[in-house]
């Protein structure tokens with residue numbers, strides 16, 4: 001599809017879904033170069049509107065403000081945001097139904113998080129909120145030279161079986177120039193096919209998880225496949241999301257594909273938070289989120305470095321105010337050579353290679369198990385552990401909603417995802433301790449770590 005037509009069609013789709021994404025995109029592209037003072041004024045205006053709507057339409061936020069003895073009219077500066085308490089994930093879980101404004105906008109729906117932690121979280125979104133997220137995402141991609149309508153390959157999960165809805169989506173994707181390659185299960189054979197498909201389809205950008213790209217580059221090297229061929233057919237950038245991108249991994253991916261790697265950072269429940277520009281600065285979506293940092297132990301606000309706390313100022317259907325993300329970041333207002341007057345964020349912490357390897361030699365991305373955990377009610381935490389080839393343990397922390405046959409459901413879905421004849425055991429445990437870094441690791445596989453270390457990608 002011609003990019004200009006694909007862009008048109010995407011625009012029409014957004015309008016049909018009640019999402020003024022393009023209008024918001026143009027506003028964002030205009031505001032980012034305004035003086036920082038004006039952006040802060042916009043944040044204050046939006047915060048005050050949000051507080052007013054939250055007070056008027058949601059029992060939870062009214063209770064919070066009444067309990068602390070202030071009203072939305074008392075919010076006069078951005079510092080007044082700190083009058084709100086921190087919002088914990090558990091509160092969001094327990095009080096969700098009191099936090100939603102059902103009358104806001106169109107297409108209110110309950111969705112689940114896709115964050116990098118494995119604690120499932122449900123929250124509400126609406127067409128307004130989705131339009132803001134889509135616009136922010138489009139802006140980020142424009143920063144690195146990819147305009148909506150140009151070919152983007154999404155290299156991540158695809159359903160095990162295609163439903164009718166998925167087939168409709170495939171056609172729609174084709175019309176708007178979005179491609180989809182399964183990045184959840186990678187084998188040497190599939191990788192060869194993927195690369196051939198990409199060379200034929202000619203994407204300008206490939207979008208996916210850092211871990212999938214790292215595996216792709218290392219596996220391609222061991223197979224003698226040159227990913228830099230893609231540059232000759234138009235590949236200009238790799239955009240990563242959802243996991244920590246370490247400098248080592250970034251260099252490895254950039255070297256492997258021969259194009260720059262740009263990272264983005266968002267949380268489904270809080271919106272798109274940051275996207276890198278071509279100077280390598282991760283700019284914050286200041287028009288949509290107000291960011292603070294706190295000391296994760298004492299909860300005292302810190303100056304620049306600490307646990308990120310997010311307020312989304314453009315999602316009144318489900319106000320998210322001072323939400324604790326659990327991510328350690330550094331915020332800055334240093335100017336960037338690109339000229340955008342947006343603040344910036346740097347995310348700290350590393351990431352381990354998170355795959356399991358099946359007996360047949362299939363590398364299955366840790367992320368794909370998050371989708372399985374989300375598909376069964378009552379799973380609070382989960383972890384996949386692989387000590388030996390052919391043996392997979394799935395550890396679950398569950399609550400009272402977990403069905404009697406939940407363990408069997410999980411086992412079947414994991415078996416379906418893995419294919420082959422690996423032995424899968426499901427264990428219900430009291431708790432799953434985080435790694436020393438404080439982050440949950442959804443997948444721990446000694447097998448994958450060892451094979452990866454040896455660059456051994458064929459089975460057995």
Ligand SMILES: [Zn+2]
Nearest residue numbers: 277281336338
């Ligand atoms: Zn910049």
